[in-house]
Amino acid sequence: MTYRSIAAHAVRLPARIAGLLACIIFGLSVIPAAQAAPAYEIYLDLPVLTGDGAGGGGLNPALPLDESTLRAALDQARADGVAPSRYATLLHQYWLVISTRNADIDLASWDPALGVHANQRTFSQVYVNYFRLANDHPEFWWAGLAGIAGGSFASGFFDLGDVGLVLDVPGIHQLGDAVADLLRDTPPELVAKVPADIRLLATEGSRLSAEDIAWYQTRLIIMQKHIFTDLVPMHEAYAALGMVGIDEMYAAGVIDADIRTAWQSIDSHTYDGYVDALIRMTDREQNQVIADQWDATSAGRGAMGRVLTYVSTVVGKPAVPGVRAPGVFAPATVNADIVGRTVSLRIPLPDFNWADRDTRWVYIMGDLAQRHIDMESNRPLAEVVLGESFWSKLAHGRMIARIPDLIADLTTQWQLG
Structure with missing residues (x-):
């Protein structure tokens, strides 16, 4: 009508x-007809729910994993003048999706809770991607260190899988038994002062089970995903947009002022800038991103969390040229008064546990980071080291092959003086 x-x-x-x-x-x-809400509105003010690496998929299940959908929402929010802080999780998710696409990782199925077998390819691919970033962008010193040092721990990851299948052959049981035998022949006054981690390896190492190892592997997968989720997206943002991409992440609150300074240092394209960025990014990784997770891991599964993190310290020599193994950098040395004489014991095992943030940082700053700076400063050497395939590096670091040498070092360098 x-x-x-x-x-x-x-x-x-x-x-x-x-x-x-x-x-x-x-x-x-x-x-007038009511205007439709913009498509991006449902993605505003979303919290990060799974940024710690423990969950599957992206940062919030309300966000899509489709790159084009995320990009369209971002572009419209920017065009409409929305404050970056309101689309922070959307922005982070977009660069995370870019990161996993470039790394050839399926973000939707990346879920540590699914266990070792389901995540084994992704675990390796993370390190392959660090080397890709370091080779494509020589100024990305942190990516090179993450690939080399992280790859050394990956060697232990695969070896733990082997040990988990054959716990009664040379492996963690044999290492613990060797330490127990040496402690039995050591004066009790000295044994009482031996670092607790070494005594724990001797008393509990032989009780380690396949279930303990599977739990530890899952903990490593969680921390690995956490580091990737935090640090790789900002690398991709800088690679694509330079400081414009970094400044948007800072305005959104995805990164803090310290890490923005790291990117400004990289953007200076100077030696001092690259060194500054390496230290700031390594500090963020070790002392912010995964520090609490290492604490929880070392305290997990009764004594076994501590045993496993210490074994990782014993065997986890990073493959950076010139770097010392933890047991060489900080060997355990104790002294005791025995019948009126001061007797010392030098043990060729680390005097610290990688899970402990303070002593871990001393090792990283005292040796690992400096040797990496030396390598990066020598571009021909850096190109050779970074250009070697991850799989070749993995083969060099196999723990099973090195167990006999570790035990030989124990028996020949356990010295009373």
Whole structure:
């Protein structure tokens, strides 16, 4: 029924009612249609729910994993002048999706809770990607260190899988038994002062089970995903947009002022800038991103969390040229008074546990980072080291092959003086 026909019918109504009806109809005809909410609105103000690496998929299940959908939402939010802090998780998710695409990782299925077998390819691919970033962008010194040092721990990851299948052959049991035998022949006054981790390896190492190892492997997968989720997206943002991409992440609150300074240092394209960025990014990784997770891991599964993190310290020599193994950098040395004489014991095992943030940082700054700086400063050497395939590095670091040498070192360098 048109307005004209309604008006014609209205003439038969009392004049007051007819006029009121006409006003209502006319008013409705000039009210503008409600505008549809922008598509990105459902993605605003979302919290990060799975940023610690423990969950599957992206940062929040309300966000899509499709790159084009995320990009369209971001572009519209930017065009509409939305404050970056409101689309922070959307922005982070976008660069995370870019990161996993470039790394050839399926973000949707990356879930540590699914266990070792389901994540084994992804675990390796993370390190392959660090080397890709370091080779494509020589200024990304942290990516090179993450690939080399992290790859050394990956060697232990695969070896733990082997040991988990054959716990009664040379492996953690044999290492613990060797330490126990040496402690039995050591004066009790000295044994009482031996670092607790070494005594724990001797008393508990032989009780380690396949279930303990599977739990530890899952803990490593969680921390690995946490580091990737935090640090790799900012590398991809800088690679694509330079400081524009970094400044947007800073404005959104995805990164803090310290890590923004690290990127400004990289953007200076100077030696001092690269060194500054390496230290700041390594500090973020070790002392912010995964520090609490290492604490929880070393305290997990009774004594076994501590045993496993210490074994990782014993065998985890990073493959950076010139770096010392933890047991060489900080060997355990104790002294005791025995019948009126001061007797010392030097043990060729680390005097610290990699899970402990303070002593871990001393090792990283005292040896690992400096040797990496030396390598990066020698571009021909860096190209050779970073250009070697991850799989070749993995083969060099196999723990099983090195167990006999470790035990030989124990028996020949366990020295009383």
